[in-house]
Amino acid sequence: MNYAELFHNLKRKNEIALIPFTVIGDPNYQTSLKIVKNAIHAGADILELGFPFSDPTADGPTIQAADQRALQSGITTDQCFEFLREVRSYSMIPIGLLIYANLVYRYGIEEFYAKLSDISVNSVLVADVPIEEATPFIKAARNSAIDTVFLVSPLTTNERLTQILAQARGFIYLISRLGVTGVRNDVQDLTIKLIKQIKRKTQLPIAVGFGISNPEQVETLARTEVDGVIVGSAIVKIIEENIDRPENINTEIGSFIASLKNATRGSCKIS
Amino acid sequence: MKNGYFGHYGGQFVGETLMPAILELDSTFKKLKHDREFNKNLNSLLSKYVGRPTPVTFCPNLSTKFGCKIYLKREDLAHTGAHKINNALGQALLAKAMGKTRIIAETGAGQHGVATATACAKLGLDCQIFMGVVDMERQKPNVFRMKLLGADVIPVRSGTQTLKDAINETLRDWSASTATTHYLIGSALGPHPYPEIVAHFQAVIGREARFQILKETKRLPNAVVACVGGGSNAIGIFRAFLKDSDVRLIGVEAGGLGIKSGKHAARFADPELGKPGILHGSLTYVLQDQNGQIYNTHSISAGLDYSAVGPEHSYLREIGRAEYYYVTDKECLKAFHLLSEMEGIIPALESSHALAYSFKLARNLDKNDILLINLSGRGDKDIFEVARYSGDKL
Numbered sequence: 001m002n003y004a005e006l007f008h009n010l011k012r013k014n015e016i017a018l019i020p021f022t023v024i025g026d027p028n029y030q031t032s033l034k035i036v037k038n039a040i041h042a043g044a045d046i047l048e049l050g051f052p053f054s055d056p057t058a059d060g061p062t063i064q065a066a067d068q069r070a071l072q073s074g075i076t077t078d079q080c081f082e083f084l085r086e087v088r089s090y091s092m093i094p095i096g097l098l099i100y101a102n103l104v105y106r107y108g109i110e111e112f113y114a115k116l117s118d119i120s121v122n123s124v125l126v127a128d129v130p131i132e133e134a135t136p137f138i139k140a141a142r143n144s145a146i147d148t149v150f151l152v153s154p155l156t157t158n159e160r161l162t163q164i165l166a167q168a169r170g171f172i173y174l175i176s177r178l179g180v181t182g183v184r185n186d187v188q189d190l191t192i193k194l195i196k197q198i199k200r201k202t203q204l205p206i207a208v209g210f211g212i213s214n215p216e217q218v219e220t221l222a223r224t225e226v227d228g229v230i231v232g233s234a235i236v237k238i239i240e241e242n243i244d245r246p247e248n249i250n251t252e253i254g255s256f257i258a259s260l261k262n263a264t265r266g267s268c269k270i271s
Numbered sequence: 272m273k274n275g276y277f278g279h280y281g282g283q284f285v286g287e288t289l290m291p292a293i294l295e296l297d298s299t300f301k302k303l304k305h306d307r308e309f310n311k312n313l314n315s316l317l318s319k320y321v322g323r324p325t326p327v328t329f330c331p332n333l334s335t336k337f338g339c340k341i342y343l344k345r346e347d348l349a350h351t352g353a354h355k356i357n358n359a360l361g362q363a364l365l366a367k368a369m370g371k372t373r374i375i376a377e378t379g380a381g382q383h384g385v386a387t388a389t390a391c392a393k394l395g396l397d398c399q400i401f402m403g404v405v406d407m408e409r410q411k412p413n414v415f416r417m418k419l420l421g422a423d424v425i426p427v428r429s430g431t432q433t434l435k436d437a438i439n440e441t442l443r444d445w446s447a448s449t450a451t452t453h454y455l456i457g458s459a460l461g462p463h464p465y466p467e468i469v470a471h472f473q474a475v476i477g478r479e480a481r482f483q484i485l486k487e488t489k490r491l492p493n494a495v496v497a498c499v500g501g502g503s504n505a506i507g508i509f510r511a512f513l514k515d516s517d518v519r520l521i522g523v524e525a526g527g528l529g530i531k532s533g534k535h536a537a538r539f540a541d542p543e544l545g546k547p548g549i550l551h552g553s554l555t556y557v558l559q560d561q562n563g564q565i566y567n568t569h570s571i572s573a574g575l576d577y578s579a580v581g582p583e584h585s586y587l588r589e590i591g592r593a594e595y596y597y598v599t600d601k602e603c604l605k606a607f608h609l610l611s612e613m614e615g616i617i618p619a620l621e622s623s624h625a626l627a628y629s630f631k632l633a634r635n636l637d638k639n640d641i642l643l644i645n646l647s648g649r650g651d652k653d654i655f656e657v658a659r660y661s662g663d664k665l
Binding site: 053054055056057058060061064068071076077100101102103104105106107127128129130131132133150151152153155156157160164175179180 | 275282283284285286287288290291292429430435436438439442443446447449546547548549550551552554557559561562563564565
């Protein structure tokens with residue numbers, strides 16, 4: 001399924017998309033695959049998956065620790081592709097990737113996107129590639145019919161926003177607050193203002209991420225014009241906390257994702 | 272050339288959150304770098320506070336021993352004991368011009384941390400320094416100096432707990448704090464405009480040195496040698512000689528326990544691990560594995576213990592204008608002792624890499640040939656580490 005279709009369907013049902021994020025291979029290949037399948041069952045609408053990187057400077061300590069667990073398990077770029085292939089053969093759920101530039105650059109930018117196209121990955125967001133450096137990545141993505149997702153932050157100027165919207169495909173990843181990824185407790189008024197600002201300029205769906213960690217926040221966001229919420233660190237934290245009791249990971253993540261999904265449903269919009 | 276690139280190295284590979292701050296820095300720097308008032312302030316600090324110009328010193332005993340004329344550019348005599356202060360003051364002035372009240376910085380050997388803490392104390396800015404706990408251990412004196420200067424030193428426990436991880440942590444802090452905070456990068460690396468800014472503020476080294484050596488010897492040196500971690504002292508002395516095509520420019524990387532051991536920080540010397548890649552904002556040579564994961568480095572000197580090199584060095588190497596070699600920890604230590612004992616100057620372990628290669632090079636030179644070595648810092652900070660290697664108790 002593509003993003004446009006999915007967001008359209010959800011809108012008709014008066015729902016927003018729940019987009020859980022996990023790191024491929026955290027804490028190891030097989031457990032990670034089970035977690036992803038479980039997330040799909042529990043109500044994920046889109047999967048946001050990260051390739052682990054040794055130096056994830058846009059991420060906070062929780063995701064960095066996940067990257068390190070995955071790398072310590074010995075996962076390689078090719079195994080990440082294999083992982084995606086297994087997820088794709090299991091489900092047609094849209095898949096977005098979150099990745100750091102060096103992994104793509106080292107593999108070969110064109111080759112990397114071509115590989116993802118074979119697996120029918122929907123989109124790629126390169127965390128450390130701003131619009132200024134995006135040209136070769138966008139070109140490769142277009143050649144492979146993959147959407148390039150861009151970040152928009154509370155500090156993004158109007159001028160930059162226009163430049164970003166001209167290149168962005170799939171959806172806009174709106175950073176709800178400054179800083180790196182991590183667990184926080186509330187939704188800032190700033191975010192709601194930003195959502196309105198972006199909506200005036202684009203038809204693209206907006207997904208909000210960075211710091212979304214509980215159903216109350218999701219409920220608040222579901223009442224705005226936002227189209228999806230990305231929940232990363234709060235899920236990855238469950239893996240971290242249950243690292244010695246792997247049997248608990250899936251029950252806990254399952255019920256957490258279900259509660260988040262529930263919060264995305266049937267809210268009346270405030271304007 | 273594409274904006275922010277040296278050939279095809281450089282660029283601005285950072286997340287969207289940081290881009291507005293980086294663009295603000297770029298426009299401020301462009302506006303102020305030739306501003307009379309700004310440069311008057313900076314030059315006054317450099318002469319009355321830092322003690323510039325630093326001298327060029329002839330080394331008669333080493334010259335006799337190695338059979339050519341050896342001169343040192345004495346950045347070890349700059350206030351705080353290394354070249355880092357040149358850039359720290361320049362960027363702190365830029366930060367003030369942008370209305371920022373807080374400075375954050377990474378440090379490896381602690382020299383940049385000390386220089387930054389010093390500039391902040393002098394100019395009335397809040398200062399937090401991120402430092403890997405491994406580096407805090409091996410550069411204890413500098414950790415205490417930073418504290419004395421009123422800075423907070425924040426221990427970094429992630430990853431290899433060295434310079435690379437300190438940069439990661441500083442970038443993370445900055446992602447949340449750009450409104451009030453300037454990230455004062457200490458080497459000629461990071462996203463554009465940092466490599467250009469750092470080179471600009473360090474270029475004073477080469478300008479002085481070229482003038483001084485011409486005045487003293489009536490000719491240009493055969494070669495200019497500097498150690499290269501990120502590469503700020505090297506680019507600082509190289510820039511003045513770029514157009515002097517007869518002057519060889521030589522950068523010396525940290526060979527650690529040797530290239531084959533895999534325990535080193537020689538981005539150019541290791542054809543398997545050192546490849547073009549993207550780290551900390553720029554496209555440059557990076558030590559990495561086949562998957563593009565950043566490779567962990569080793570060097571006796573904390574200031575050279577870093578996986579990437581400033582993008583301008585990748586460019587100078589590619590166009591053949593500069594040459595890059597490496598020396599091992601052992602060779603570095605030998606040079607450290609030699610300069611101390613023969614010339615009465617205790618060099619930083621970083622700078623000792625430049626010395627060690629120069630001594631090798633000198634054997635192939637004629638007795639009238641001139642070698643100019645950038646002595647980027649003094650070795651007081653390293654005495655505990657050197658004592659540990661030699662088994663001495665302090």
